[in-house]
Amino acid sequence: MIRNARNKLSLYIFFFIWPFAGFLYAAKKILNKNYHFVILMFAFLFGYSVYAFNGDIVSYADSYEEVCKYDYADYWYLLVHTYSSDRLADYNANTVTTQADIYALTLQFLLSRVTDNPRWFWGIVSVIYTYLVLKFILEAASLLEGKSSKIQKIFFAALLLTVPFYVGVTGIRFWTALFLFMIYAIKFIKKGDIVYFFIAFSSVFIHYTFLVPVILLLIYRFVRLSRLLTYTLILVSVAFFSLTTATTSLNFIKNLTSNFDETRIDSITDNYTNVDIYSDVVDQNDVANWYVKLDGVGFLYFLIGIFLLEYSGLFKWKKNEFIERLEPFHVIIFCISLITFNLGSIGRFCYIFYLVSLLRLAILAGLNPHNRILKTLGYITLPLLIIHVLLSCRAGFYFVDPLLLVGNPVILIFMQSSISLSELIVGH
Numbered sequence: 001m002i003r004n005a006r007n008k009l010s011l012y013i014f015f016f017i018w019p020f021a022g023f024l025y026a027a028k029k030i031l032n033k034n035y036h037f038v039i040l041m042f043a044f045l046f047g048y049s050v051y052a053f054n055g056d057i058v059s060y061a062d063s064y065e066e067v068c069k070y071d072y073a074d075y076w077y078l079l080v081h082t083y084s085s086d087r088l089a090d091y092n093a094n095t096v097t098t099q100a101d102i103y104a105l106t107l108q109f110l111l112s113r114v115t116d117n118p119r120w121f122w123g124i125v126s127v128i129y130t131y132l133v134l135k136f137i138l139e140a141a142s143l144l145e146g147k148s149s150k151i152q153k154i155f156f157a158a159l160l161l162t163v164p165f166y167v168g169v170t171g172i173r174f175w176t177a178l179f180l181f182m183i184y185a186i187k188f189i190k191k192g193d194i195v196y197f198f199i200a201f202s203s204v205f206i207h208y209t210f211l212v213p214v215i216l217l218l219i220y221r222f223v224r225l226s227r228l229l230t231y232t233l234i235l236v237s238v239a240f241f242s243l244t245t246a247t248t249s250l251n252f253i254k255n256l257t258s259n260f261d262e263t264r265i266d267s268i269t270d271n272y273t274n275v276d277i278y279s280d281v282v283d284q285n286d287v288a289n290w291y292v293k294l295d296g297v298g299f300l301y302f303l304i305g306i307f308l309l310e311y312s313g314l315f316k317w318k319k320n321e322f323i324e325r326l327e328p329f330h331v332i333i334f335c336i337s338l339i340t341f342n343l344g345s346i347g348r349f350c351y352i353f354y355l356v357s358l359l360r361l362a363i364l365a366g367l368n369p370h371n372r373i374l375k376t377l378g379y380i381t382l383p384l385l386i387i388h389v390l391l392s393c394r395a396g397f398y399f400v401d402p403l404l405l406v407g408n409p410v411i412l413i414f415m416q417s418s419i420s421l422s423e424l425i426v427g428h
Contacts, residue, residue, distance in 0.1 A: 011038060019045055019412070020405045030160075031141055036134050040127050046404060047126025047169045048119045049412045051420040053398040056095065057122065057170055060104070063094035064118035067108045075109045103206040104173055122169050125176065129168030132179035139183055140359055143190075143322055146366030151378035155362035158385045162299065162354050164392035166399050174348060177206035182355055185217055189325050197221070213352055216336060220329040233335045234311060238304075241338035295391050298384045300341070300350060303357045306377060307334055317368045323360060330356055397422035 015022030015038050023042035026035035052058050070078075074091070081087045082100055091097055096105040104125075111121050140159060144152065167175045184200035187193070200217060203210040225233075307330075309315050337353035340346050361381075365374050400421040403412055422428065 008034070011035075015041060017408060019407075019409060030134070030137060033138070039134065040130055041409075043126045043130035043168070044123045045409060045412050046166075046400075048123035049401040049404050049416055050119075050122050050126075050169050051399050051401050051417070053420055055170060056172055057399070059095040060108075060121065060172065061118045063096045063104075064108050064112065064121055065116075066092060066094050067096065067105070068112040068116050070109060070112070075105070078105060099173070100208040101173060101206060103176070125172050126169045129172075129176045129179070132176060132183065133163075133168070136179045136183050139186055140362070143186075143359065143363055144366050145320060145363065147369055149365060149369050151369075151375050152362055152365035154378045154382050154385070155358055155365055158299075158381055159355060159358040159362060161385060161389050161392070162358065163351060164396060166392075166396035170399055173207040174209075177203040177210045178351060180206065181210055181213055182352065185213070185329075186359075188217065189220070189329060190322055209346060209349075212336065212346075212349065213333070216332045217329065220332055225328050225331060230331055231311075233331065234308075237335035237338040238308070241341060244342035291387050292391065294384070295388050299354055299388065302380065302384060303354065304334075304338070306361075307357070315373055317364050317371055317374065320363070320367055323363060323367075326356070326360065330360065394422075397425065 019042050022038055026038035029035045078097055088097055096108055108121055181200050181203040184196045188196035201214050333353050333356055337350040341350050368374055398420050401417045402421050402424045403417050
């Protein structure tokens with residue numbers, strides 16, 4: 001812990017002089033809540049100074065400019081008619097008005113009453129996302145039992161680093177909803193308190209697709225999975241995953257939703273089940289380096305293998321009450337992850353499977369410190385994790401302002417670079 005107020009003040013002064021170094025120091029003590037405020041301050045600086053490379057960042061800047069023109073009547077109309085098909089009859093379409101969520105629209109509208117600078121929006125969403133990540137980390141750490149070991153630390157590090165550091169700003173809605181859902185889904189599974197379910201349900205208002213895992217959480221709570229049903233679901237999902245992985249065209253999936261073409265939800269959902277997007281990703285992967293291909297599916301295939309070997313009875317280990325309570329949800333999220341993995345952006349639900357699986361492995365490593373299978377799995381996880389972290393950092397460099405690494409808060413608030421860290425280091 002930070003021993004006294006004097007040491008705490010020293011840390012804040014150090015952060016003000018060199019935020020990046022202060023962040024690294026605090027990140028080393030991430031399980032100590034006393035250091036979280038430093039991490040949150042750095043998260044704001046990262047969001048505020050983010051280099052607007054492409055994607056959601058640019059589109060949210062455009063929408064912010066549009067939202068600045070709204071009055072309260074406009075906001076309430078858009079909010080009340082969130083799911084209306086003619087919602088945008090009198091408004092220009094932008095990234096917050098075309099999404100069936102209230103989080104980004106509300107936050108942009110409230111901030112636009114104070115400032116017309118979208119960097120404040122990026123900074124605030126970065127803080128909110130980071131706060132939820134830190135809360136998730138503490139919740140996960142509270143579940144660890146037994147003597148901490150090197151293998152447990154590897155699994156826990158993988159749990160912390162699976163989701164890239166920069167997505168809270170570049171993705172904003174999905175990843176924020178992910179950690180909100182995960183925190184309270186875990187609490188709901190652990191304690192069974194319905195209040196936690198409703199908080200997990202609120203992730204739907206951040207990203208509407210989280211209605212899927214929320215429904216899965218309800219199925220977990222009220223539907224008993226028999227052994228026959230469990231193995232049937234596993235076989236069907238593995239077969240579907242194998243089929244869609246081996247098939248380069250998924251038009252037959254597109255046809256399944258053809259009856260909903262005229263609804264608002266389908267027009268939005270099209271972004272998440274778009275066959276053309278999937279085909280583009282496949283084409284890109286065909287020419288990618290081996291380590292990029294490995295990172296794309298390495299964790300997934302590895303965790304699928306562990307899951308199948310465990311449910312075939314080849315992997316056996318001591319479990320605690322929480323692991324037993326988690327098992328039905330683990331099966332359900334495994335199945336939905338495999339079914340959706342190749343269906344465009346909605347395949348991101350596999351990250352729930354990643355987090356649940358890695359949390360299980362970290363807990364099991366503590367409960368079975370001498371288990372050779374778990375040790376072997378830990379050593380296989382390490383190179384996969386290293387490749388994933390390196391590639392995540394490389395991708396994140398496109399959104400990092402070089403001044404973030406050397407500047408202080410005053411410089412970062414009033415100055416932004418004209419190039420990204422990636423451009424500075426490698427020229428593109």
